[in-house]
Amino acid sequence: MKSWEEIERNPKFVELVQARKSLGWTLSIITLIVYFGFILLIAFDPKLLGAKIGSGVMTLGMPVGLIVIIVTFLLVGIYVRKANATYDELTRQIVEESK
């Protein structure tokens, strides 16, 4: 069983940490921008979301809210796809090499 210092120096460990960090934070920042964009619109310019689109009573806020929900779902999808493709194999190798 190798010590944590040795594991920390394993290039595969560095790769795993990097991959996780860049994917996790990139997607988190996109989520934060999308969500707080929505919240700040509600906070400071609710009239814009209440603006009518089309000929009926539909307002801009309705599709915007729907889009935030769909984007959230897609971001999780991207994450799961990428993470399931790379993380576990790397982790398995690191664990193997640490024995």
Place this chain on the structure above:
Amino acid sequence: MSRLKAIAPAAALAALATPALADAISGPAAKQAINIPAIAMFVAFVLLTLGITYWAAKQTKSAAQFYSAGGGITGFQNGLAIAGDYMSAASFLGISGLVYTSGYDGLIYSVGFLVGWPIVTFLIAEPLRNLGKFTFADVASFRFGQAPIRVLAACGTLVVVAFYLIAQMVGAGKLIQLLFGLDYWIAVVIVGFLMIIYVTFGGMVATTWVQIIKAILLLAGASFMALMVLVKFGFSLDSLFKASIAIHPKKEAIMAPGGLVSNPISAVSLGLALMFGTAGLPHILMRFFTVADAKAARKSVFYATGFIGYFYILTFIIGFGAIALVATNPDYLTDAAKGLSAIRGGSNMAAIHLSDAVGGHLFLGFISAVAFATILAVVSGLTLSGASAVSHDLYATVIKGGKANEQDEIRVSKITTVVLGIIAIGLGIKFENSNVAFMVGLAFAIAASCNFPVLLMSLMWKGMTTKGAVIGGFLGLISAALGVVFSPAVWEAVLGNAKGSAPFPYSNPALFSMTIAFVGIWIFSKLDNSARAKLDREGFDPQFVRSQTGIGASGASAH
């Protein structure tokens, strides 16, 4: 017996005699006559779930099974169970009720509840799983002094669970009151007892299976309701909205934000609470430990996000459907002249009345039963995480120094469940007239101000020390709890103080209390030069390696 309207004249008179209570959030406590088909459906379903609990109880042997179903749930099943946790009374009854009273603003809650997910998934779920056993305290206490962190974690968990329980108790109490024509307090007591039986005998296997079955039924039921609403309006959202605007006293304002979040600070504060509260919810975090491997855990989050997002879109349609179809029908109102605000049982019951309006008695019974099972299951999951905070964190680790035997630990957990059940009954009665989604927003604010900052900082920041975590965490917890108690919704509406007397003017404290927590953790960690602090900082690297790879952890991946 024709519909719910078949009320006894006496009950109708009693209802009319209490018009003072009939504002938009709270309905008068109208007792109903008994609706036989609805009750038959209802009882059948509750018995079914109790049967599942009994079956599951026979399979529960070890503590690992009691808390986390032994890690033997598949990704898809777990995704449904997570979605089940989310489709609580707060989302189904509460959000549709908020849409019913305020229109667009209900969507803020939907979106906010949902977006916490990605953040949990991207940043917290994996390290948590690699490190943890049953509660987030296991994670936070990896490198910190065990006792103080676990005391903090247990306090944070219990306060969050208590507030979250209030919402569920109110939802279930109103439902039982409406369906069976009982007094509200009797309804709440019944719910409390069922909940205690449920958790003490079943544990996590039972709640997981009830969540899965219920999630499927609720998705199907809500889909049918939304579909029927759309059918009635020729699949034109525009005509649904037009009809709603014509009926609603707020007119076109229901199509834009503004009713609930009247100032920017409240809006941002609510936004923060909803997003980051998810990451601090003990009963949600526990679900990452009920599957066998990381791949399955990730997949379950993906499925859950899809189900939850879809469900929230449905609740929005259901809320507008209720404006158009329930508020126009005197059968569902205590006083037809008052219109929308006089809905029987209060706005929390908008979706329940709509089920009768679009599907008749049997469907009403079905939806009521599903909503009730929903609440029972969510309440059980919550109580279970509260109970494990006490049995696992306080009793086994702090009091017994890690040497408690499993049987004692389970026994403490069951005693805690009973105590929590009794507290929940008391609070449920006190908070009778609160909107349930709003109450959950407050529970989220507390989770976002105590559990979340400590969890995030312990995973990300090497410089955090035991002292910093405990002081910062408690500052966040106390400021959030005070902010909630002194907010207009609790101080004035629940505790009955004069209007305008609330010491804290905003509807949600998260913006302030989260800042206090993070700044507190930072300052008190920086100032900490003790020997303990040195150990805390040195512990970060080994913790980091384990959180990334799971090497050395005996937790989720082992059983």
